[in-house]
Amino acid sequence: MSATHPIAAVSESGTAAVSTGVRDGRPVVEPPVLGGAEHTDYYLLDDLLTDEQRALRRRVREFMDQEVLPIINPYWERAEFPHELVPKLAQLDIAGFQISGYGCPGMSNVTAGLVILELARGDLSMSTFAGVHSALAMMSIALLGSEEQKQRFLPPMARLEKIGAFGLTEPAHGTDVVVLETTARRDGDSYVLNGYKRWIGNATFADHTIIWARGEDGHVGGYVVEKGTPGFEPEFIAGKTALRCVQNAQISLTDVRVPTENRLAGSHTFRDTENVLLASRFCVAWEAIGAAIAGYETALAYTQQRRQFGMPLATFQLIQYRLSQMLADITGMLFAQLRLSQLMDEGKMTMAQVALAKMHNTQRARAILADARDLLGGNGIVLDYHVARHLCDIEAIATYEGTDTVQALIVGRDITGHNAFVPVPPAR
Numbered sequence: 001m002s003a004t005h006p007i008a009a010v011s012e013s014g015t016a017a018v019s020t021g022v023r024d025g026r027p028v029v030e031p032p033v034l035g036g037a038e039h040t041d042y043y044l045l046d047d048l049l050t051d052e053q054r055a056l057r058r059r060v061r062e063f064m065d066q067e068v069l070p071i072i073n074p075y076w077e078r079a080e081f082p083h084e085l086v087p088k089l090a091q092l093d094i095a096g097f098q099i100s101g102y103g104c105p106g107m108s109n110v111t112a113g114l115v116i117l118e119l120a121r122g123d124l125s126m127s128t129f130a131g132v133h134s135a136l137a138m139m140s141i142a143l144l145g146s147e148e149q150k151q152r153f154l155p156p157m158a159r160l161e162k163i164g165a166f167g168l169t170e171p172a173h174g175t176d177v178v179v180l181e182t183t184a185r186r187d188g189d190s191y192v193l194n195g196y197k198r199w200i201g202n203a204t205f206a207d208h209t210i211i212w213a214r215g216e217d218g219h220v221g222g223y224v225v226e227k228g229t230p231g232f233e234p235e236f237i238a239g240k241t242a243l244r245c246v247q248n249a250q251i252s253l254t255d256v257r258v259p260t261e262n263r264l265a266g267s268h269t270f271r272d273t274e275n276v277l278l279a280s281r282f283c284v285a286w287e288a289i290g291a292a293i294a295g296y297e298t299a300l301a302y303t304q305q306r307r308q309f310g311m312p313l314a315t316f317q318l319i320q321y322r323l324s325q326m327l328a329d330i331t332g333m334l335f336a337q338l339r340l341s342q343l344m345d346e347g348k349m350t351m352a353q354v355a356l357a358k359m360h361n362t363q364r365a366r367a368i369l370a371d372a373r374d375l376l377g378g379n380g381i382v383l384d385y386h387v388a389r390h391l392c393d394i395e396a397i398a399t400y401e402g403t404d405t406v407q408a409l410i411v412g413r414d415i416t417g418h419n420a421f422v423p424v425p426p427a428r
């Protein structure tokens with residue numbers, strides 16, 4: 001939506017329509033509610049962008065509206081990943097986001113953010129798939145790989161011919177993942193990996209999974225494990241109520257032999273892993289804004305179409321108040337995120353700054369999507385209107401890459417100077 005032209009909210013996507021009543025004994029149905037060429041841009045952020053940025057943003061939005069939205073809900077219900085979309089996604093040339101060279105698009109941080117926002121506005125499983133592949137797996141290789149490793153792994157990943165996954169979290173270690181119990185033992189020209197990983201996105205089908213493990217010297221390393229390596233067994237985590245299209249796995253690693261040339265050359269300490277997480281948390285903060293925009297745009301369109309008491313819902317004062325609150329939140333997030341992107345461009349963005357954005361944006365996105373769901377009444381819990389899917393999915397976005405609480409602890413440590421992560425035992 002622009003400042004002067006509220007979204008018409010008409011989509012060609014074949015999504016569900018708003019039933020507005022009965023005429024001649026038949027239900028009267030209005031056009032679908034998510035989609036449209038215009039987008040939420042109340043303070044004309046677009047004026048600050050280049051033509052290329054605007055064009056890419058539009059291409060990603062069209063891809064999501066035309067290719068993803070019409071087919072995603074059945075995949076979500078069946079908890080399957082839409083592999084058929086990967087070749088089409090590849091044509092957008094976005095894999096690798098900010099990575100330069102090796103066939104990657106070398107986007108600026110703002111451009112990458114806008115791309116992620118548009119992916120997420122359409123569907124959080126697709127944005128997560130792209131984020132795990134580009135911002136976690138590819139970025140690990142780009143930041144920590146040797147020149148030879150970058151040449152070997154990145155070009156086919158940029159073409160989405162090879163898919164990446166990022167295995168850090170363990171069943172017993174999520175927030176305190178620095179403990180890292182998975183081991184890597186050197187044996188001749190291989191490393192032998194043993195341990196377990198949990199929640200690893202894309203891992204059931206990924207070609208390259210970066211497994212983070214602790215060496216005999218206590219140092220942390222990233223190891224690129226190829227699909228089909230004996231002893232590497234990803235098991236699909238069934239029964240998720242969020243990001244159902246994302247194929248998360250619990251992985252068991254039993255004497256998995258990884259050639260020494262697959263150990264990421266620049267990975268030595270957990271701080272190296274954190275540098276990857278810094279870049280990917282930045283992407284998640286943009287992702288949350290995309291989800292919030294989906295909720296707002298759908299609620300705006302729906303309340304303009306749906307009539308109660310003889311009037312469109314959007315004419316009621318209380319509805320306008322709620323829509324205004326959503327727009328205020330989104331506008332604030334967009335501009336804070338734009339500034340954060342500039343800080344990242346300048347190499348000044350800190351972990352605490354990005355933690356603040358991740359915490360705030362996911363909090364507001366959860367609230368906006370819950371409000372949007374309510375504004376759609378009963379239709380808010382039907383997948384066809386897309387808000388229900390987003391509302392479920394945002395729960396996972398709030399958890400991965402560090403929960404709300406953990407982001408607050410990172411900010412809290414920064415602003416107070418006190419580390420509150422580990423409880424202090426009572427004095428005796």
Ligand SMILES: Cc1cc2nc3c(=O)[nH]c(=O)nc-3n(C[C@H](O)[C@H](O)[C@H](O)COP(=O)(O)OP(=O)(O)OC[C@H]3O[C@@H](n4cnc5c(N)ncnc54)[C@H](O)[C@@H]3O)c2cc1C
Pocket residue numbers: 132166167168169173174175176198199200201202242243248396399400401402403404405406409420421422
């Ligand atoms: C859908 C999904 C996809 C994921 N994808 C990946 C992936 O691709 N790769 C990967 O490596 N990981 C992935 N993860 C893992 C994710 O990063 C972790 O789930 C997350 O870091 C939280 O860890 P946990 O689930 O073990 O929760 P826990 O660490 O057990 O936390 C449980 C609760 O305790 C709170 N808590 C923890 N410590 C403190 C403290 N010190 N003070 C106060 N409260 C605290 C937390 O905030 C949370 O509310 C994914 C997770 C999900 C759900």
